[in-house]
Amino acid sequence: MELSDIVLRSISSNMGSEWEKLASYLGFSQAKIEQFFFFSTVRGIENAMFTMLVTWREQQPVGTTNYRRELKSALEKCGRCDLADIIHEVSPQVQLDAIYSSLTSKLKTKPNLFEDAINAFYTGYVSMTNDSEIAAALINFGQSIGAGNTEKEEANQEVWSPKKWKQHKKISNRSAEVDDVFSSTKDITWHQSGDFAVVDDIEHAKPEESGNGAYSFSFNVETQMLLSSNTSVRSMMYVFGEDGTERFVINASECLGKPCGMAASLKLNCDVAVTKQGYFAVTDNTKQVKLFDIKGENVGSFTISDDDKGNRDRARCIAVNANGEIYVGDFTEQVISVHNADDFTKLRDIYISIKPCYIAANSRGHVCVVTFDIHILHQNNMMVPKEYSKVAIFDDSGNEISTISPTVWGKNVTPLGVVYDADDTLLLAAFDRSINRGGHVHRYGKKGEFLECIIKGTEQPSGIALRNNTLAIADGKSVLIYKGE
Structure with missing residues (x-):
């Protein structure tokens, strides 16, 4: 066999x-x-x-x-x-019968657990056509919910929550102005007050003909658009009240497109998290992390590195764990710098094997890192984007514990925003670029095993944030608010 x-x-x-x-x-x-x-x-x-x-x-x-x-x-x-x-x-049919029997026994005592398991199975393996493939898949996810293992089942009891999510609000405008809409939201975070901050990358394309009569372009990673050599891209941070009304705006950064070398930095130059004191900690691709209070006033900053290796493509992403420690992803050096919750001094550096684009950190010292890059290939006089992405969980010493490969109907999709839940399960935004409304939010266990798809059919979920039973998604040209039920 x-x-x-x-x-x-x-x-x-x-x-x-x-x-x-x-x-x-x-x-x-x-x-x-x-x-x-x-x-x-x-x-x-x-x-x-x-x-x-x-x-x-x-x-x-x-x-x-x-x-x-x-x-x-x-x-x-x-x-x-x-x-x-x-x-x-043993034969595939024997495998299939054994696993199915084990799962159906759970239906009597844990119907919600069984339902989620079956949904997870069909989400990931619906395209299978023979008993051998189905049996192997059943074994895989059957083990993940503790098939035939009472201790493992009890350990996963909290992980397999029956909570469902329902869309509560959609915000498409950055302000009260009718035509002032989001351009390309990148990330989002909740404040303790119930306010939330959204990072939006705003493009202003103003092509001008160069001296030789030609235009020069660069490729925009997230929107997959070509930008002219003098296109301005500004990262703006908008803070909204819980009801969706705008509080204030921060012009976080600005850069100009260049003929080459800008594909990785045009869209990924700003991120935000909320500190223990209630400050908005904003990264803008330098070695400085700027701090703003709830009124939008700059109250200081801290530095992620004192090296002399330049100030560009550095602090790209940021997260705060349940203990208040601040994790900042240094894109160029492939380092996560961890800072004290109270005075922002550096506690340690975590050297990792990939470049951080999005990160999430939990109270156990684990950090989930999402990286992606698009290389521009020249084929038949055309610029063709080729994507590389990876999701990995690292321990406090930088050892890779596990990897996550998000798929939709068996096809690899692009990972983007990530956040830890209170029980250390992981929510990951994933995007299938090949179809309309190909956005999903997946839930993973503590070891990176797939549990369920909790939200699907969004536009492009680039960033996600969780507060109590409320989930906020930076979804391309809008912000979506979901309530857990």
Whole structure:
């Protein structure tokens, strides 16, 4: 019985940082592992792992099944018995019957848990067409809700909340002016008072012909638009009351488009979080984090680094955990600087393996980092965007604990905003650029396992913020407010 692609996909999407060790146990040389690692920088770590596993499977002699035991043993040596359990040597129908029986037994005592599990299964695996794939998928998500394991089930009881979300308000205007609408909202955060702040990137394209009669352009990452060489992009921060009325505006930053080298910085140059004291802490791509009070007055700033490596493409994203510690993502240096909740002094640096675009931090010292980049390829005299993205959870020492690969109907989608819930589960905004209203908000467990899709069908959810039972989404040209029920 051959190992199907879906089994290998299940392993590669959950393996995380142990994948090089797994490759070694499967007999790959260090040179070959480095080739897979190079591949990961282009296609992402999950795709690199999947390619490694497929390469290993294709090397096995025709007609033998011993390699199933070899993979299972290698996973156990890596300490991933949970993934080893996916590889069974019984028929797909037996697997399917066993997992379905285990899940249906929960229907008697936990109907909401069972319903969420089934919805999660069909959301992720609806395109499967054979018993082998379905059985492997059932095993995967059946384990995530504790199939056949009472202790694990009780541990996940709080995670599998039956809460549903209903849209409460939509705000499309930045101010009372009818034509003053949002351009491209990037992120959003709640204030303790019930107010919320929205970062909006406003484009002012004023093309002028250059001396040689040609225009120069750069590519805008989030809107996928070409901007002329003198296009002005300003990041503005708007603060609204809970009822949606505007309080004040801060002109956070301004930059000019240039012929090259600006694709990664045009749209990702400002972010905001709220400190323990109730200050709005605003990043604008420099080494300074500016502080504003609830009236919009600048009350100071703090520095993320004293190095001499320049002041551009630095503090790009910011988050505050439940303890009040402030986490700032340094894009250029790939560092998360952690600052004291009371006086903003630096406590430590967390060196990570990816460039932070969005971050979220919890009270246990874990930080979830979202990175994405669009490279411009020249094909047939056309500029074609090629995207790379990754979501990873790091511990306080910068070790990669797990990765998250958001998918919609089995297709990889773009991750954007991220936030931790009070129980340390994770909400992640994801966007399918290929379809209209392709925005989703997914919920993940403490180890990065997919739990459920809580919201779908939004325009482009770039940033999300959670306060009690209220979820705010920076959704492209509007702000959406959802209430939990």
